[in-house]
Amino acid sequence: MPPSARPDPSLAQAVLAACRAAGVCIATAESCTGGLVAAALTDVAGSSDVVLGGVISYSNAAKVNLLGVQADTLDAHGAVSEPVAQQMARGASDRLGAEIAISTTGIAGPGGSEHKPEGRVCFGVTTPKGTTSETVEFGPLGREAVRARSVEHALTLLLTAVETL
Structure with missing residues (x-):
C-alpha cells in the first residue's frame, strides 16, 4: 500500500495504548486486507x-x-459474510490467545456480483464480552481504496472494542 493510502498512524497508536491500558492483547484474521491491519x-x-x-x-x-x-x-x-467474519475473529482469538481479535473478509475488487458487490467488507470483532460483526459497503472505489478504508475501519472497531471493555 503506498504511503498515502496508509491509515493515520495515530489511530494504530491509540489502539495499542488502549490495549496496554486495558491489559489486553490483540490478533488479526484477514482475508481481503491481506495482512494490512496487522x-x-x-x-x-x-x-x-x-x-x-x-x-x-x-x-x-x-x-x-x-x-x-x-x-x-x-x-x-459464502466467504464474504458476517457469520464467516465472526468465526474468523473467534478463531484468531482462540488460536493466538488474544482477548481481542478483528477479522476482515470482503471483495476489494475488481469484480463482485449482484449479491456480493465490489467494496463489500464484513468485519468480525471478538472480545471477552462476545463476538459481533458488521458489513460495510465501501462501493466500487478500486482495490487499493477499499483495502485502505477497510484497514482504517478495522482499527476503529478495535479501538471501540477495547474502550468498551
Whole structure:
C-alpha cells in the first residue's frame, strides 16, 4: 500500500495504548486486507507487547484449516459474510490467545456480483464480552481504496472494542 493510502498512524497508536491500558492483547484474521491491519499495528515501534499475531486466510481452505471456520458456514453464507467474519475473529482469538481479535473478509475488487458487490467488507470483532460483526459497503472505489478504508475501519472497531471493555 503506498504511503498515502496508509491509515493515520495515530489511530494504530491509540489502539495499542488502549490495549496496554486495558491489559489486553490483540490478533488479526484477514482475508481481503491481506495482512494490512496487522501491518498498520506493527508499523508502530513497541507493538509486540500487545499484538500477538495475525493470520492471512485468503482461501476458504485457509479459513477452515487455520482459523476453524466451519465448512458448512462457508457453504451456506459464502466467504464474504458476517457469520464467516465472526468465526474468523473467534478463531484468531482462540488460536493466538488474544482477548481481542478483528477479522476482515470482503471483495476489494475488481469484480463482485449482484449479491456480493465490489467494496463489500464484513468485519468480525471478538472480545471477552462476545463476538459481533458488521458489513460495510465501501462501493466500487478500486482495490487499493477499499483495502485502505477497510484497514482504517478495522482499527476503529478495535479501538471501540477495547474502550468498551
